[in-house]
Amino acid sequence: MNATPQPNGQLGEGPHGREVRIERRFRAPIDDVWAAMTEPERLQRWIGRWEGDPATGRVAFFMTAEGDDVEPEEFAITECSPPHRFAADTSVGDGAWHLRFELSHEDGITTVVFAQALGDDPLGSVGPGWEYYLDRLARTLEGEDADDVDWHSYYPSMSEYYESLAR
Numbered sequence: 001m002n003a004t005p006q007p008n009g010q011l012g013e014g015p016h017g018r019e020v021r022i023e024r025r026f027r028a029p030i031d032d033v034w035a036a037m038t039e040p041e042r043l044q045r046w047i048g049r050w051e052g053d054p055a056t057g058r059v060a061f062f063m064t065a066e067g068d069d070v071e072p073e074e075f076a077i078t079e080c081s082p083p084h085r086f087a088a089d090t091s092v093g094d095g096a097w098h099l100r101f102e103l104s105h106e107d108g109i110t111t112v113v114f115a116q117a118l119g120d121d122p123l124g125s126v127g128p129g130w131e132y133y134l135d136r137l138a139r140t141l142e143g144e145d146a147d148d149v150d151w152h153s154y155y156p157s158m159s160e161y162y163e164s165l166a167r
Contacts, residue, residue, distance in 0.1 A: 005135060005153055007161040009127045015087070016098040016117035020127055020165070024112045024134050028141050030105035033112060034083035036141055037101065046136040046146040050075065061090065065136065065146070095119050112137075118166070127162030128154040 009022040026033055036042045040049040044064060051072070052059040060072035079087040079100070087100035098117035103110055114130060132154040136146035 005131060005158075007127060007131055007158040009131065009162060009165070011118075011165050012115075014098075014100070014115055014117060019098075019115045019117045020123060020130070020162070021113055021115045022127070022130050022134055024114070024138060026110045026112070026138065026141050027108060028110050030083045030103050030110045033103055033110045033141065036137060037103075037112070038082070038086065042140070045140040047133050054080065065133070095121060097121075122163070123166045124159035124163040125155065127165070128156070128158035131158060 009020050011018055012021050013019070014021075036046070040051070043049055047065050048061055048063040048070075050059040050061045054077060057077050059075050059077070061075045062072050063070050073090045075088040075090045077086075077088050079085055083103055085100070085102050087098070090097050090099065097119065099115070101112055101114045103112055105111070112134070114134060116126060116130065132149060132151055135154075136149045139146045139149055
């Protein structure tokens with residue numbers, strides 16, 4: 001990627017209180033974006049994969065973009081309304097993350113709003129992390145390689161922006 005990414009997250013109120021929200025727009029059908037964000041084979045291209053039976057309300061998620069030897073995280077699916085809404089809770093270390101995304105489509109553009117409830121994790125790393133992963137998603141939707149997205153373009157350069165939102 002050539003352009004320096006700019007942070008665009010905002011804080012707002014969500015189902016679990018204050019949350020960081022990051023929006024992306026894609027020139028793609030909503031079903032294609034939904035598939036890229038929920039189907040294990042498509043998800044693997046930009047962030048990781050899940051295993052298990054989502055009908056049980058729980059899956060194991062492997063964040064393989066962090067490396068090949070990652071421990072699974074259990075995701076408790078709290079909402080799944082294809083192709084518009086998904087929400088899940090997961091434990092990360094000693095904390096819990098409440099994640100959700102919403103998709104809408106108008107005039108050939110699918111908009112994704114991704115949100116994570118604020119917890120104990122520093123916003124200066126959470127925000128840049130999700131910006132990075134959503135840009136990796138964008139690359140795969142463009143038919144490009146997500147590995148072209150350089151983490152060092154996001155962190156720590158976006159950290160101050162996100163920390164200022166929390167003040």
